[in-house]
Amino acid sequence: MTIPGSHLSIWGRFRQMTVSLIAVFMFTTLVLYLAGAPPWPAYYHITRGALGSWIKFSHVIKAWIPLMLCSCGLLYTFRIGLWNIGVEGQVMIGAVLATAVLRTGVDDSAPMVSFFLAFPAAILGGSAWAIIAGWLKTRGEVHEIFAGLGMNFVAQGVILWLIFGPWKRPGVASMSGTALFPDYLWLSYVPGFRLSPVGLVMAIMALVATALMLRYTRIGLNLKAIGANARAAVLFGLRPGRYMLLAMAFGGGFAGLAGAVQVTGVYHRLIPAISSNYGYLALLVVMLANYNIWLVPPVALFFAGLNVGSIQLPIVLQVDSSLAGVIQGALVLTVLAVHGFREWRKIHRRRSTENMAAKEAPADV
Amino acid sequence: MFEIDTSIMLAGVIAGAAPVLLATLGETITERAGIINLSLDGTILLSAMTAFVVAYNTHSLVLGFSAAALVGGLIGLIVAFFSVYLGQSQVAVGFVLTLMTRDLAYFLGSPYARLHGPQALPFSIPILKDIPFIGSIFFSHSLPVYLSLAGIFICWWYLFRTPMGLNLRSVGENPAAAYARGINPGLHQLLYALCGGLLVGLAGATFSLAVKPGWGRPQGAEGTGWIALALVIFGGWHPVRAAFGAYLFAFLQIIGIYLQGWLPSVPTQVFQVAPFPLMIFTLLIISYAQKASDKIVPGGETLTRPAGHHGHRWLQRLLGLLTGDAPAALGQPFRPE
Secondary structure, X not given: OOOOOOOOOHHHHHHHHHHHHHHHHHHHHHHHHHOOOOHHHHXXXXXXXXXXXXXHHHHHHXXXXXXXXHHHHHHHHHHOOOOOOOHXXXXXXXXXXXXXXXXXXXXXXXXXXXXXXXHHHHHHHHHHHHHHHHHHHHOOOOOHHHHHHHHHHHHHHHHHHHHHOOOOOOOOOOXXXXXXXXXXXXXXXXXXXXXXXXXXXXXXXXXXXXXXXHHHOHHHHHHHXXXXXXXXXXHOOOOHHHHHHHHHXXXXXXXXXXXXXXXXXXXXXXXXXXXXXXXXXXXXXXXXOOOOHHHHHHHHHHHHHHHHXXXXXXXXXXXXXXXHHHHHHHHHHHHHHHHHHHHHHHHHXXXXXXXXXXXXXXXXX | OOOOXXXXXXXXXXXXXXXXXXXXXXXXXXXXXXXXXXXXXXHHHHHHHHHHHHHHHHOXXXXXXXXXXXXXXXXXXXXXXXXXXXXXXXXXXXHHHHHHXXXXXXXXXXXXXXXXXXXXXXXXXXXXXHOOOHHHHHOEEOHHHHHHHHHHHHHHHHHHHOHHHHHHHHHHHOHHHHXXXXXXXXXXXXHHHHHHHHHHHHXXXXXXXXXXXXXXXXXXXXXXXXXXXXXXXXXXXXXXXXXXXXXXHHHHHHHHHXXXXXXXXXXHHHHHHOHHHHHHHHHHHHHHHHHHHHHHOHHHOOOOOOOOOOOOHHHHHHHHHXXXXXXXXXXXXXXXX
């Protein structure tokens, strides 16, 4: 995968970001006018909803954790040139397996065993779900976008079936999910904040591990080599199919872990929207970060802030909270456009200087 | 209990397939010109919302359909522009647009959720409707359904029987050669991404103004865009075969509804997600058929015109029905040097 704009200076990148932000700001304001909502209060309430208090900011961090985990997983698959759109379903299956293991710990004499087993189970589940999509790609030649997307719908179906079928709460089956787990099966949290420091540590460890893995190991190098030129990689004795499955397994593992954190640290049960679209959002995060791992944490934080900040919009302004998604999408599109425009201008400049040089040169007779 | 009125069921297939058929035809045109518009799923939702809101406020179905088509066309144009002039990945831009247009639809449409609005009513075509059996299946529908039926023929005719269609296909197969022949590949791709998008927009309007009238969250059109994208592959980039796929899909959906009544023990979620494993399975079969046909006919000749090879004729026919080659330059923008 070619990385546009990676040669840019810090000043150039800053200018690009400013131009993009102004463009997105104008677009969003237009959308808000269309919806008949006052733009300034909307921006104010989003900012306040995300940064208004420490508790609100802790919600932002709570959204940042799964976003970071999914984004780290996506860095592996993007590195080898795969569109792991199935990350959403991998989060869901991770959550399902974590729930399945935790259920054995309810009223058990040793609940901690199942609590600690829930995480590896979720990682394996996410990996397995991703490997199915990877296998469909490498063996079945089904594009990973279709394979992953189909698997997402299947995972959603599995969750709904479990919640309304075998795992329904005694007496009532509803969209509010399975029965709440007893608090000895919760990820420990800071009292008053409902934020789990363990989840935060996991997200940071995932970031460091991914950075080291991609930068300093043979696997990371090979992923990059195949992503850059699969045919040349074959000549060097690398098997693209195997590495694709490996990248999918890593990506799915991180996504599955995100699912386990959602169950043990955030909702304490399985709900239909357990993945909260964080998988899809992580794809946007990594694209906006330009596939650069060090830009992923701030971009993920910004996106998490938009998501959390817009939750209040329906209450205070009677507009839908999906505004966050509009802003996020517009931002990625604008950055792609700005990159593209720079490339276009560079080509034109080069061409016009070549033309000038051709004119000035004495004609051969 | 197990009795089904065949003509009513088939009429239901024709009507139910209309939106996914329109979207598939639109995407077939766009992909034939070499552009993948991955944003279908979101585009259908945004145009469905636009159609409903415009028709609700103006009390005009025509304006509703037109506005939806414009929205679809505009989004197709954005994908093509990003690819042709800005050199960005079509898949990336299409994917971002899928998510963004979906959220935009939910955001702008939320005040109109669950309102009762205008809808296109079915009308019978005189004389034709009196043909026994066929008349009741094909000639008692709403306007967009007739449009989808006509669309199959128009797309086929335009692609394969007009000089413009030849130019369109040449741009998708070999833009460099087309450029050498004096065709501007970029402009053609913009044009046909726009045209394909118009049809996708109509597909959205067909949902919210005819097949699943109204707007809500979820609307009921979620996932259709992805099915349409898969149907383009199933149809081997040929409008008539793609239409066959769309009708097959609608038929299976209706069978699913009947089955749900017959098998109450099977959870409804199974029926809701069934199209998607089916989609993967179909794509898997097609890729295997493609591989098998490559083995039978060496040298890259297509099975529709096997060159002097007479063995396995029935197998060839069967594989020929399942395979089709993607436009050679699909997804790769052309840059004249």
